[in-house]
Amino acid sequence: MKNLLIFSFLIFSICIIAQDGTSQDYLSSEFHQGRREALRAKMPANSVAVFFANPVRNRANDVDYVYHQDPDFYYLTGYKEPHAVLVIFSEEQVSEDAKKYDEVLYVQEKNPQAEMWTGYRLGVEGAINELGFNRVFNGKDFLNNAINFSEFESVLHKPFTNDYRDSRDPADLASLVQSFKNKVNIKSIQQNNDPLGLEVKQEIAAKKDVNVDTESLYTYMGELRQIKSPEEMKLLKKAVRISAMGQIEVMKAMHPGMSETEVQGIHEYVFKKYGSEYEGYPSIVGAGNNGCVLHYIENNKTKLEQDLVLMDLGAEYHGYTADVTRTIPANGKYNAEQKAIYDLVYEAQEAGIAAAVVGNNSSDTHKAGLDIINKGLYELGIISSPDEQHRYFPHGTSHHIGLDVHDLNTRGSFQPNMVITVEPGIYIPEGSDCDEKWWGIAVRIEDDILITENGPVNLSSEAPRRAEEIEAMMKKSSIFDKLSLPELD
Structure with missing residues (x-):
């Protein structure tokens, strides 16, 4: 496998570096x-x-x-x-x-x-x-x-x-x-x-x-900040690509013996490697039931084992913040229940992205995904009716990103050169009123979407989203595979 530095240099040729090694963009x-x-x-x-x-x-x-x-x-x-x-x-x-x-x-x-x-x-x-x-x-x-x-x-x-x-x-x-x-x-x-x-x-x-x-x-x-200029888009796109690269590297490095903190460390190492000054918000790495806490930032579970791992992290590059989430199986393979929930969230996200068009608003992206999730949860026997009020999808689907991870906007209709997230999720905490086989499954898939006159553009598509694509990526070797440090008492 090519060294990460060489691979990354080919991908991130847009970075301008001065003779003293400082970024000039x-x-x-x-x-x-x-x-x-x-x-x-x-x-x-x-x-x-x-x-x-x-x-x-x-x-x-x-x-x-x-x-x-x-x-x-x-x-x-x-x-x-x-x-x-x-x-x-x-x-x-x-x-x-x-x-x-x-x-x-x-x-x-x-x-x-x-x-x-x-x-x-x-x-x-x-x-x-x-x-x-x-x-x-x-x-x-x-x-x-x-x-x-x-x-x-x-x-x-x-x-x-x-x-x-x-x-x-x-x-x-x-x-x-x-x-x-x-x-x-x-x-x-x-x-x-x-x-x-x-x-x-x-x-x-x-x-x-x-x-x-x-x-x-x-x-x-x-009104000003919700419409991104070409200069801003250059920085925001780079923040998104850095974040997507972090997801890719973790997919390749993940194994059941890792801790949540190690996963966070790999993400943030990649951020720093590409010149990201900060994380745009506290990194979220939640394995199993921890993923059911929407803003879980303790990241202190010591073994991932067979859990799904929800990773919501965003690099901040020169002030502009990405927001990308992937949920992957620690052992490299979704089991039947995990995949059923994952595929349902993926279908909801696809519908939400399709609704991210000029003239629509965040209510449209949310409703498009919510209808699919409600129907799917009913068909899986997790809720008793597609119209049932439940807590398995408790948050909105879209927000603006930019200088803030929840960027300023007027809450109006989508306009060209806005950048939003589309992030449906399903969270079934332990003790929920459904079959125990679903307990502890939490899935969120989040991408950063550019609104254009010609339809939505997924800026973070570089990081695999489909379950099969993620499993394939997780089979690839990682530069972190040979990393070994002595155990401390």
Whole structure:
């Protein structure tokens, strides 16, 4: 068998690598600028939109989780660091030095000592040169900025969370958010009746009528993000292909003596091999009855034995997240009950994919699969009537993917260049009201589907879906077959 690296290089020739070994296929500053312009076109007259970077989140004591930027903030800026603010105006503003502008970016300040510990910061100059902004300031300047929010008909922002991590930086996110809250609730007025004829500014700590809108940005950003541009599709397709390759490699490596954690490790090794920075969501590897827990992430069963193994994993590549699920037999062969359920889910998924066309919506993909599953469960004697309400298919069938695994959208009809999942499933936990031979069988099949004018395109079809195709793939040799580590006490 060819080495995985060689095989993968032939498949993934689309990856662009610079001489220093870093990937160069990130979104361009022109893309992000275009997204800001598109948002500005949707904003009401005389309005301002304020976006905050994601907070740094604490894992334990002095250890934080790996930082991940807020998807909207990244979409509009390309900036990946914390403690930042983006302000977008619907119309041009004029600065004190008579310069016109319609957006301002506030970034965390350069700090050589901090950068020695936590990494390079773009700073003001880097944000101007690399992100294409003309007006950039350090975060501390936001604390004292002269924006008078009372002058705008609408002040748009998303609701705040309460998980801001205190830091030694006086311009950390908590300070930036508090400063903004103060500004939209405190009125600044000028007094011109000073006996010396001097202009005096007085801040009145009282509520004022500022039209704060915490809802519209969800609509505007959903309208933008649900339609994927060619630049986005390049990254999203790569995330999907990486995820499909992970499924293929696990199919070849799987054996009954493996653990759920080992399976997760193979998937995530493949993700990293192809340049995926993160998993798009916590990896789900559920063997047997564990697969009946929809978001099972413990992945701690030590032996797969003869179980079906439900694997729902998605690579995140340059911000864009895939979502691909396969359910395979640990021993390489579906037994009669496993195959009956698997084939039923496969038939439902085929119907759901066929319904993923322009003008339909997620209700259509769900109903197409649900009707088949209900009829099939009745014919197998698992439910007493095809109209019976049951819990064996408890979730929806489709959601959008993109910068989020459940990506922003307007919940409307499918349009060209949307990307959705189609993921029917059947889950029969132990103790269910049916023959015991079905207990512990859980099957989900999930693919990422591009909506086009010419019908649905399955972006993750590289990973086998039919039961016979999966069994054939599982007979192939794997580069992991000879991997052997000593046992630990």
